[in-house]
Amino acid sequence: MGKTRALILLCAAVGLCHCRLVTVPTGPLLRVEGQPLSIRCDVSEYEGPREQDFEWMVTRGMETIKVISTFDEHFSERSFQDRIRSGDISVSRLKDNAVELRIQEARISDSATYQCSTPSTDSVISGNYKAAVQLKVVPNSLIVAPDAPNPVIREGGSIRLLCNVSRNFLEGIYLSLTWSVKKGSSLLEDLLTFGPDMGVMAGDNYMRRYTDGGMRLEMGNGVSHSLVLSGATPDDQGMYVCTARLWTREQGAWNRIQEKTMEMGEVTVTPTANSLSVQVQDDSTLSTGETLLLTCSVSAEASMDLEVTWLMNGTRVLAHLSRDGVLTNTSDVVDVRRLGKWDFQLKVHSLELSDAGLYACKVSAWVQRDGGQWYRATEKISDPAHVHVIKHSKYAA
Known part of the structure; x- marks a missing residue:
């Protein structure tokens, strides 16, 4: 980059309108054996046709070899001709004033100094007409x-x-x-x-x-x-x-x-839903004034917190027990207790005829992520148990 800056300053100092500038990437370039690679070459500040031509050569030690040209199909030396014919080595035009030298499968032997040059189309020779970059191909060890x-x-x-x-x-x-x-x-x-x-x-x-x-x-x-x-x-x-x-x-x-x-x-x-099952005991018949006891039994294979809601006739909420044990939506005659980890008991005191109906248990399973965030994994409702209530007779035996 130091030579390029010096060249631009020199052109400005002598007051030239055009100062051809050929550039390649700053090296050294590291690439991997067997992988595709490309080296870009640009030319700017030139006179003549908009579309410029390019030639690529490599230098290893004291030897410089012609690789490929955009305008001379006989430019390449014999050691590169087979790879050029197979498409392993090619030159691709990106713009009128830019090309890429492309190698489909890099070889360790491709390590060298690569020089890009442009034939002059300027009325006055000024600037640089070639630029070089060092390429190092390393073994594929990944x-x-x-x-x-x-x-x-x-x-x-x-x-x-x-x-x-x-x-x-x-x-x-x-x-x-x-x-x-x-x-x-x-x-x-x-x-x-x-x-x-x-x-x-x-x-x-x-x-x-x-x-x-x-x-x-x-x-x-x-x-x-x-x-x-x-x-x-x-x-x-x-x-x-x-x-x-x-x-x-x-x-x-x-x-x-x-x-x-x-x-x-x-x-x-x-899914938690695949292992979660909810069941309420069978139908029962009781008399007015008696106490109804129903147990909601939950089984699951995963670790989770449970939220339980007792429903009557599908929509009426009798009681709701949160996953942290807070009981809400209940009355003086309704109570819910947790029996162990997986069973929840509903107790309805002093039954009346209006308490007859379908009783179901709805269970929501909650799972906690790391970091404390909870999410509702699934929800299931048991099949309803039919509760019959008959009027108590003081003459019953």
Whole structure:
């Protein structure tokens, strides 16, 4: 860049209208064996046709070899002709005054100094007509080997996504890891990315979950890295993927030079609704003045908090017991008690004829995420029990 600035200042000093400037990226450029690469070349401040021509050459030690030209099909030397014919090496025009030298599969032997030059179309020779950059191709050492997650998770459980990544550490090359999920026929969706600058970026739909602690990154020994999703819901099921990328820092921006993606495995989240059952005891017949006792029995395989509502004839709320034990919507003759973890007893004192009807128990299951956030996982209502009330007779035996 110092020579370029000096050249511009020199042109300005001598008062020239045009001062041809050929530029390539600032090197050295680091690339990975077997990966595609491109080197851009631009020319500006020139006279003549808008569309300019370009020639590429490489220098290794004292030897300079012609690679490819935009206008001379016989320019290439024999050592490159097979790769050019196969399309492995090509030159692509980006604009009238810009091209890219492209290599589809970089070789270690491609390491060299690459020179881009432009034949003059100027009335006066001024400026620079060629520019060079050093390219270094390093061995492909990136290995991505994720561990398969547990294929079946109960709702409210945790999904651990372990991604093992190894590589040769080279100065100037940085690593990033991205965990993603593909749900059904939808596109791949990023959960979280770590790196290449040691930063962490959550996906658009997972930012709050990361902030609340429901998604956390666990860095291992430099090889094994885990992303943990806690408080899993059925929406979390899908195919999980781990992607490792290698980057270099060029012209103040991150440039990706390699990417490897591996499927980790399919995860199914069993909904709480699948294991939750609610039942009220059988029909009963009582007399006026007696006490009605009904038990709502709940069974579930997952860990959850329960909220219980007793209903009469489908709509009338007799009592509501919150998941923290607060009883509301009741009267002096109605009471609800919790018997152990899974049973809830309804007691109606001094039955009247109007108390006859259908009694049902509605249960809401709540699951807590890490960070304290609760969500209603599912809700179920028992089949109703038919309660018959007959008028008490003082003459009954």
